């Protein structure tokens with residue numbers, strides 16, 4: 001039985017009643033794609049899915065707020081629940097495609113900017129890898145004992161997924177591996193940077209959205225030394241402050257990858273809170289530097305016919321599939337791209 005069918009059936013089962021205490025659900029989004037976009041690596045939702053998600057929330061009186069607003073409400077201790085929306089990485093499509101949808105329904109969100117990459121106009125590592133495979137001049141790649149067929153888009157997408165785990169490395173090792181791969185694939189040009197410009201980031205803030213930090217260069221934090229972690233985190237706060245003339249209150253750990261050193265670095269940088277990729281709701285006693293978030297992927301919102309299903313979407317958002325995913329060992333792996 002396909003995952004989609006299993007989720008559909010599971011969404012029909014009654015769920016245990018939740019207690020009435022305050023709960024904040026933080027949604028974790030990345031990119032937003034125009035209709036018909038067919039990227040090799042899809043890291044986000046189509047614009048129509050986002051529109052449908054916002055409509056589903058609005059109908060339940062859960063129009064999203066920023067993470068800081070959600071936390072303020074949570075601290076008030078009143079029963080009920082709120083939804084906060086967040087976008088990681090700082091892609092330009094967030095400004096061009098998501099912002100108009102948010103303002104149209106009175107929603108707000110927190111946007112976590114990869115400040116150093118935005119400053120340098122450099123593509124994140126997964127975009128570099130996708131670009132290399134998309135433009136590869138060879139039709140076949142032998143790499144570390146495996147043969148990857150690059151003749152068509154499906155093969156290139158499979159190769160991408162197979163090569164990604166090998167790039168979970170320190171920035172220097174990662175750069176070296178990408179350079180070696182570029183040689184083997186016969187490509188030389190750098191990937192285009194699809195992150196927002198600082199000017200576009202200013203548009204977000206001017207529209208009442210919250211801006212948070214997402215480190216300078218999106219490293220795997222736990223592979224760095226303590227001083228390197230501090231620099232990645234503190235300098236991203238400082239750079240955002242310099243470019244946008246506002247001090248972020250919060251941080252998103254890249255790919256959710258964090259350890260005790262990351263928490264200390266976040267605290268030292270002045271972060272009031274930080275979000276992970278660990279799934280779950282936030283309660284008044286959730287540690288503020290390890291807030292939980294929930295992905296709300298396209299796949300989880302589309303029914304067997306490929307159409308947006310409000311029931312599936314809300315079951316996913318309320319954690320109805322968390323147990324299912326844990327049983328199948330398919331949670332969001334910590335340190336996965338984005």
Ligand SMILES: [Zn+2]
Pocket residue numbers: 088089214218254255337338
């Ligand atoms: Zn990210």
